[in-house]
Amino acid sequence: MLELRKVSKTFNPGTVNEHTALNGVSVTLAEGDFVTIVGSNGAGKSTLFNAVAGDFFVDQGAILLDGQDITYLPGYRRSRQIGRLFQDPMRGTAPHMTIEENLALAYLRTAKHQKAFFSRVSKADKELFRAQLAKLDMGLENRMRQPVGLLSGGQRQALTLLMATMVPPKLLLLDEHTAALDPGTAEKVLKLTREIVEGEHLTCMMITHNMKNALELGNRTFMMDAGRIVLDLKGEERRGLTVDDLLVRFRAGAGKALDNDRILLSEG
Amino acid sequence: MLYIVQTALELGFQYALVAMALFLSYRVLDIADLTTDGCFILGCAVSVTCAAAGHPFLAIPAAMLSGAGAGFVTAFLQTKLGVPSILAGIVTNTGLYTVNLMAMGWKANQSLLRQDTIFTLFRDTGIGGNWYAILLSGAVTVGMGIILVLFLGTRLGLSIRATGDNRDMVRSSSINPTFTITVGLCLANAMTALSGAVVGQAQKTADINAGTGIVVIGLACLIIGETVVGRGSMLRGAVAVILGSILYRVVYALVLRSPIPIDCLKLVTAIVVALAIAAPTLRQWWAFQRRKRAALSACRKQADGKEAS
Numbered sequence A: 001m002l003e004l005r006k007v008s009k010t011f012n013p014g015t016v017n018e019h020t021a022l023n024g025v026s027v028t029l030a031e032g033d034f035v036t037i038v039g040s041n042g043a044g045k046s047t048l049f050n051a052v053a054g055d056f057f058v059d060q061g062a063i064l065l066d067g068q069d070i071t072y073l074p075g076y077r078r079s080r081q082i083g084r085l086f087q088d089p090m091r092g093t094a095p096h097m098t099i100e101e102n103l104a105l106a107y108l109r110t111a112k113h114q115k116a117f118f119s120r121v122s123k124a125d126k127e128l129f130r131a132q133l134a135k136l137d138m139g140l141e142n143r144m145r146q147p148v149g150l151l152s153g154g155q156r157q158a159l160t161l162l163m164a165t166m167v168p169p170k171l172l173l174l175d176e177h178t179a180a181l182d183p184g185t186a187e188k189v190l191k192l193t194r195e196i197v198e199g200e201h202l203t204c205m206m207i208t209h210n211m212k213n214a215l216e217l218g219n220r221t222f223m224m225d226a227g228r229i230v231l232d233l234k235g236e237e238r239r240g241l242t243v244d245d246l247l248v249r250f251r252a253g254a255g256k257a258l259d260n261d262r263i264l265l266s267e268g
Numbered sequence B: 001m002l003y004i005v006q007t008a009l010e011l012g013f014q015y016a017l018v019a020m021a022l023f024l025s026y027r028v029l030d031i032a033d034l035t036t037d038g039c040f041i042l043g044c045a046v047s048v049t050c051a052a053a054g055h056p057f058l059a060i061p062a063a064m065l066s067g068a069g070a071g072f073v074t075a076f077l078q079t080k081l082g083v084p085s086i087l088a089g090i091v092t093n094t095g096l097y098t099v100n101l102m103a104m105g106w107k108a109n110q111s112l113l114r115q116d117t118i119f120t121l122f123r124d125t126g127i128g129g130n131w132y133a134i135l136l137s138g139a140v141t142v143g144m145g146i147i148l149v150l151f152l153g154t155r156l157g158l159s160i161r162a163t164g165d166n167r168d169m170v171r172s173s174s175i176n177p178t179f180t181i182t183v184g185l186c187l188a189n190a191m192t193a194l195s196g197a198v199v200g201q202a203q204k205t206a207d208i209n210a211g212t213g214i215v216v217i218g219l220a221c222l223i224i225g226e227t228v229v230g231r232g233s234m235l236r237g238a239v240a241v242i243l244g245s246i247l248y249r250v251v252y253a254l255v256l257r258s259p260i261p262i263d264c265l266k267l268v269t270a271i272v273v274a275l276a277i278a279a280p281t282l283r284q285w286w287a288f289q290r291r292k293r294a295a296l297s298a299c300r301k302q303a304d305g306k307e308a309s
Helices: A045-053 A099-107 A123-136 A153-165 A183-200 A211-216 A243-254 A261-265 B002-028 B036-052 B056-079 B085-103 B118-125 B129-151 B155-165 B167-171 B177-203 B214-229 B234-257 B262-308
Strands: A002-011 A019-029 A034-039 A060-065 A082-085 A171-175 A204-207 A220-225 A228-234 B109-111 B205-207
Touching: A002 A045, A019 A045, A019 A060, A019 A228, A034 A045, A034 A211, A045 A082, A045 A171, A045 A204, A082 A153, A099 A123, A099 A153, A099 B155, A123 A153, A153 A183, A211 A243, A220 A243, A228 A243, B002 B036, B002 B129, B002 B155, B002 B177, B002 B214, B002 B234, B036 B056, B036 B085, B036 B109, B036 B177, B036 B205, B036 B214, B056 B085, B056 B118, B056 B177, B118 B129, B118 B177, B129 B177, B129 B234, B155 B167, B155 B177, B167 B177, B177 B205, B214 B234, B214 B262, B234 B262
Parallel strands: A034 A204, A034 A220, A082 A171, A171 A204
Antiparallel strands: A002 A019, A002 A060, A220 A228, B109 B205
């Protein structure tokens, strides 16, 4: 589904701030793969997502999505096929627009409506929104005419998740999307994520600092360090792996210990 | 008194389109678009020149099209060439001065003497009697308001609103902000030009300086309206600008009637605008002062009570 061929990106080349964020990353995701990604701060996890989503163009290499070369496609055109969630729940929704309007915006970007600039949501669409919101189990289906700014962070993140997946994307990118939520809410959003990704059989990549989540969710785990994927665990090798095993494997792969308080703290 | 009301309604409806344009650019799209002054005169000049040539109806779409063109230049400067949005508007505004002279055949003003305008033609139908000018201006403005509210509920309209509401979200969803900003500014300036076109034909004249300061007046109308009607849905916004514009014209007419000398008009306008914009803050301050005084006097009473015992 997604293929990266020797993708590299260096920021501020030729200056003292030169920083190689991606260093020849090559990887292929099969359809329906759910990959969790772990690594220290600055390992290149978010840069990898930004490269795939098109926030910048890579220096070298090629990115293919479903066989189509998207290396030089602008970000807003990629996002018709790539859904994305960020750590900050405020980034994914428009606060002064109602829940219904936010959903309409996400819904109307489908291929069917792509050229129809003046299409509006119908009664049937609104019923669909209501049914989808009910699935979140947060009572949002009765607040559809309220501005999104009134919702809590967890509710906004759940809504963003719904908006990103209502029309199933070819690829879903989750950048620590539960890190800013309280533990209870994070658990709930994570459960929703699992239900939606598995239910829709989506291809998905999720960055997390929680090692336990990284092993529990999905069918594949990447470990990143210094702009490379140093460990790609899947299948038999991944099954039955504990957090301690993971840390040992990381040390072997990266040649150093994983130095991140948040990872160590979240072991339990 | 009736005359004041009639004038206020007529001018209020006509200038409400400027406030509506600012509602779209300043409130919805969150861009301070200073193209407004020049764009208003552009609409006025194109409209009056067309009417002078015997095409009062063609004048209206022509004026709107020219306004959209001005909006496009401002949008192009800020989205494609990286000019900060306020500067982009000022630059376009400066250039428009020459374009406006050109539109009037290199003259500083253009008048309609015997030519038909949409107003004289409408008067001749006999609809509305003495209120014909108000009826026509009102129909144009309310019609435009309805179109705007309906438009903001479409896919493109929602995309424009999201662009002004959350740039981060827009960047990571399939909306091209360059496109939405361009469409939004074209539409806003088409409305400003429409206002100029209607005003020009109503007053049968276009003047190169007729639009100076119109952006401030438009903003005042927008804020007066929002103070009265409140903020929220798009429909509420459209009602607010029309009501605000009429209220502003009532105040204006009262000032004209009062003993305040006419030379002070600009100062009075500035004061009214400043007061309208400051109103929410002043109201908060006043409420806080009252709470504070109440709390202090309660404290004092308690202390007095203790001393007495």
